[in-house]
Amino acid sequence: MIEVRVPDIGDFKDVPVIEVLVKPGDRVEKEQPLVTLESDKATMDVPSPLAGTVAQLRVKVGDKVSEGSVILTLEAGAEVGRPLSTQPEPTAQPEAAAPPAATRDERRDREAAAVPRRTAAGGYDCDVVVLGSGPGGYSAAFRAADLGQRVVLVERYKALGGVCLNVGCIPSKALLHVASLMDEARALAAHGVSFGDARVEIEKLRAWKEKVVGKLSGGVAMMAKARKVEVVTGEGSSAGPTRYPSESA
Numbered sequence: 001m002i003e004v005r006v007p008d009i010g011d012f013k014d015v016p017v018i019e020v021l022v023k024p025g026d027r028v029e030k031e032q033p034l035v036t037l038e039s040d041k042a043t044m045d046v047p048s049p050l051a052g053t054v055a056q057l058r059v060k061v062g063d064k065v066s067e068g069s070v071i072l073t074l075e076a077g078a079e080v081g082r083p084l085s086t087q088p089e090p091t092a093q094p095e096a097a098a099p100p101a102a103t104r105d106e107r108r109d110r111e112a113a114a115v116p117r118r119t120a121a122g123g124y125d126c127d128v129v130v131l132g133s134g135p136g137g138y139s140a141a142f143r144a145a146d147l148g149q150r151v152v153l154v155e156r157y158k159a160l161g162g163v164c165l166n167v168g169c170i171p172s173k174a175l176l177h178v179a180s181l182m183d184e185a186r187a188l189a190a191h192g193v194s195f196g197d198a199r200v201e202i203e204k205l206r207a208w209k210e211k212v213v214g215k216l217s218g219g220v221a222m223m224a225k226a227r228k229v230e231v232v233t234g235e236g237s238s239a240g241p242t243r244y245p246s247e248s249a
Contacts (some may be wrong), residue, residue: 001073004074006065014064015066016037016062017036017060017062019035020057021034023057025053028053028074031226034046050074054074115150128150131154131236133153145229153224154232155234160231175205
């Protein structure tokens, strides 16, 4: 029995839980999303570190968590549907026997059916195309994938997250956080605590800011992979409300 905790999510604390994706008794696979967290500008899933059966949930929708918070307890390697108590299960009668579990080939076929496929012309056979991977775009793509649609997410840049995550809100918030700490340290001089003048090493500050952005952008990419969303680097346009040009990639 192990405790599954919130991994490193950057400098974010008290992040709300907006969705709990499992319940006690559920069988989960390694890297399967367990809960969804939402900070100011990013949504991220917490994956399971290994396969097992959920024994007990420790959070609910609306709770706030930080790095290290316990999400649930997991019984590693437990059989699907097996009760967690020590009481023996009653023997099922032959006529009430459960149907056989899906074979590996059947599971593989189902998973393949949920993934967009490349066409002979070099395009994609999918159900939904989302243009842009900003907060609105990736949220729409992930929701469509959760509903069983085959989704292609088109983004012109290599990093997912759009302007907000990569060059706008999140980088600005990171730098403003540092500026706020400098102001607070300067204000302490009036209370008898002095740190002297701050010395800014711009390259180190820029590297820290890029690390914050990279963690969040990487989290979006991880969620896209977990949901089998096909990410295409490029640009797209529509010829109408429901039709895309046949010549577009």
